[in-house]
Amino acid sequence: MIESITYKFISKITRSLKRGKQVHRRLPQGGLVYIDRPLPFLVLFRHPAGKPDHATADFVKANASYIISHEEQTPQLQELVRAIAGEMADQFGAFMILEIMAAPSDNLDTPMFRVLGPEKQLPATISTLTKELESLKISGLRTNVETASNKELLENPQRLMPEEELKKNSYLMLGLQLKTVYCDSQTGRPYPLLLRTIREKLSNAIKKTVFNFVSVQTPHKPIHFQALGRQAVNRVVWRIDKQLTSISDQFRFLLLVTPVNKNEAWAEFRDAKFREAPTFHYRLMPIDADQLKRKLYNIPIEKIDDPTLAYLFRDKRHELDKMLTMLADRNTPDFMYSSMQLFGGVDDQLLKLAEGILAAIPEPTRDEDPDIIPVPEFAELAEQEIAFLKEQHAGVDSGVDVRDDIVGLIVSKGRLNVGTDAKIPRHRAQALIQHEVGTHILTYFNGKAQPLQQLYVGSPGYEELQEGLAVLSEYLVGGLDQDRLRVLAARVVVVYHMTKGCSFTDNFWRLKADYHFEDEIAFDITMRVHRGGGLTKDAVYLRGLVHLLEYLKQGHELEPLLIGKIRQDYIPIVQELIYRNVLRPVPLKPRYLLDPAIKPKLEQLKAGISVFNLL
Template sequence: MSIDKTTSNADSFADITDAVCDRLAKNERVRRTLPGHGRLRIDRQLPFLCIHRTPDHDDAGTRQLVTSEAAYLFASGKREFHEGLLKLCQQITATLQEHFGTFLSLEIWADSNCGQHEVQSTAQPAFEIFTPDFDSMPSTIEAFTAALAAVNIDGHDAVVSSQHCDEVAPPGLQPLNHICPEASPVGCCTIGLAVRPIYRDPQSGVTFPMILRDLRWQLSRALRKAIAQFAGLESSADGAHFESLGPTSLVKAARLIDQQLCEVAESFDFLLQVTPVNSEAAWEEFQEHGYQQEPNLHYRPLPWHTSLLKRRVFDIEIERIEDATLGHLCWEKQEEIDRQLTALRDINTPHFVHSSLQLYGAPDDSLVKLAETILQRFPEPTAATGDEGCVSIDTIVERSREEIDHYHQQMHEFNAKVEVCDQIASGMMVSGDRLLISPNVKLQPDRLEALMHHEIGTHLLTYFNGRCQPFRQLYSGLAGYDELQEGLAIMSEYLTGGLTANRLRSVAGRVIAVRSMISGASFTETFSRLHYGLQFSARQAFVTTLRVFRGGGLTKDFIYLRGLKGVLDYLSGGHDIEPLYVGKIGLHHLPYIQEMRRRGILDAPGVLPRFWDDDGLRDRLEACRGLTVPDLVENER
């Protein structure tokens, strides 16, 4: 019976092998189910294959260590599948080695004894490298060792060791060393990697998904660095990056999950929901009571049940995404949507501020100190801040449409709408593809162009750039994108000469107001500090206080200053500003975004801000590297 079963499996593998090698020879993508509940995925012609064989005992989580890669195979380790699996690997190796001249087979397995004499904690990661090919690829082993040593899980640095062995295989399984074709063994190498399974409980076998997620992403980078060294990738003529070895497409499951997350995220506008609809009436009421009585604020009714939206978002099967990078971004977004919905459920209650703190955090002492420094350096308004000389609403609308037309000529998809909306606080805001303008907006002429670059040249531009990408979250917004958005927007005001001392005072005042609110001060106490203590006009002090107390306490407004500081710190590090316009992302997302660009999943930004073609403004951008936030305005005086 076992002979018949083995023969049947071998025949199945033979049919699969022929089809796989035919597609690989044509550089076509391979996705095949293997006997024994296995799977083979090869994104394109690549000089490596990552392998995991499932042992007879429970091995939860381990196969996910290879499924992040562009060329992987996992299969049953049972003896009855060995012959067919070996021949499949041999033919894949021969086909790809013929194309590249070299080929690397990496087999990964879990071993609880890995690093047992070196580790200091049950949570410390450990790896052991096995290979019969030390002498033929010393630089690869050295690069792999260094990359693995850089793995850090929850503050624990990895322990790495290596040893020469003639046969590479997990304990109890037959080796796959012989996958290298006999006709051309030179350049065909094998590495085995034992991984300490810190991602599951050693007694119960229950997996720890957060640890597994973190380990997968870091191990993936280490694998690609080793493969790049083996293939001479980064020393090649085109200087390709090691991250280019990752998958180059969004598979069906990833596209579906991205779409589902975006559909939920786009079904509500968080900021619009927490913006009072009676801001102007509230101001009049506040004036009538001599600035001594907190105004009554009213909000739009929620057009859906938050619990039902939560059900939708948690029904999304993010665990189906094999790509560690995409999975990480989707898990982040799911958590953010959940927190936003909790906040909206608790709007206008004392509980709201707690969700706000989870979403945006709170200003630390150093940021408050920076805000105070700005207000000390610019203690009083330097120009008119009232209604006199303000630009008419018609002029603002006309100028906004002209600016949108400019970008539409650069990018056909840039089809933004301008709407006058009497249900937003005094000012302008972007909601999706719409620029909303309050009919009560008070805007001095020297601020008009700056606001065009802020709202249209940053917020709308990154929205439409994101819409041109295959990953939809780049326009709906990755988790925590707001801070970089506001930092970039204010930087654009500076670059175009519109960042005034009054504007910087306003941004600093928001930080003070947020600190005041979370410290327990009331609406009127916060207003008084801004108006009487820091010399803000009554109107501006009210608007700032309202923004901070809306919904029950929204801490978002301090991120304008922190975002600007973050952009300046980023530029001071010598980095290019261009990648920041790829969509609605945060600075902490840049490693993931750059990786996906190198892998060909994402494209460069479709359109850049209007000032990009102005040599004078580009010089201004270079000159601000190393400046502090107060310097931006001080140098203009």
């Protein structure tokens, strides 16, 4: 802890900034100066004399350049701010200071935000801040904004600089008063969720304001307002990322909820003339869900100042909590209710689409002697595709495992598991390889190439986009046939009726009698949906495909979706982290994106087509 802000202390900070280095130094009485890298702005908070206000101070921590100090330190703080502003104005041509403060609590008519700025100068910058604050949507609060002169910042005894000095050096001094709605008026204690929400939204408003200021007042042109956010990620972020990944790596969710006795269960069900649900057996549980939950909630995510990364980690913790609850409830009715929270159910629109597909394709393809590719040959083709990925990126450490305790195909931890009894039509082999290797394995290792491990572990709800991409890849390589689309639609129908209370046998007979599925295929679909007690995940294939087609119709590109295992609404978050140089370029591309012959299909998708047009 330092005792005072000395000339020597200030000189060290300016030297660091001159060399383009980060500044992270303690100030007296628990204060802090943090500057991620040379930046043309500074956000400031001063604790009122004798009344520390840690809740309001928390708002500045979401920014890439800030100081937290105390009013008693103002004389020394003036010299520190003057030195930082001088160095940054030399580098950028202008400098902006925004001081945040709590509004007096004794006035009930106080607006949510009060912007203090020059009365006539820089109207565009002040207008940007005002508009951004007005547009904030905070549940239950009226976000009204007033503007006033910054004279009170420039003329009171605690001022940082006089007006003449600001004009002479191309500095802009703004103030922002916040109504303390984020604290209990009686106890003064903050409301944590409201504080977090306002902090996240306010940090973006400040970045957009700085973006306008820099674009207008300096020759520097940031690529995006998010590029003004933090680039350096502190050690606590990497530690928490690693802790969450460690918990996720301790169990293989899909394997633990997939029966290991599929063949025996099928024989039992067939012998009972399809009248009694078979008995399914599962792998022994390798974890204690309660102990892992204790570890999960001991992870101190609240210590992360970066709102974006804190959101990612809270979101992942919530998903892991739900998964552990599902594993603890495996083979009980509660399993299905947690599954609906995690993977969603089936709404009327999706059900109508699925039923429409089954009506449009009422009968399966009748091939008396289908050409089934031998499992070893399929495994060799998959190994060749993995080798294609390894040529692009040395970090691909994958392979194919043929196992007798697997049903069909499952990718787990970046490896392809193939059941010994898998029956794969030869004409579908390449489509399934692009599904499993070109999507699931590729996004796993694209995510693993990033410093943030959550991108390969998987963001909450990533399955919908993953399976949508995987099914679309089947279409792009010419392997999405009518039978495959019927199966995806049937999964949706079975999930819907299961959530409405239908039994295993009810759903099997629905597929067999109403939709003419062959006995074993109807059994496989029903088993997948009813496994574990009711897994609604199988509805995400068709839902993900529909949402992906709409995404492409809006003119978006496929490639950004392959950065890792993310969900669609994470795209702005990923883009922000790319602008901030937290994430790296994607090392792997699927074969279909490199094939010129497939480009017309991609253009057709952007023009806008429905699921029915894929046939």
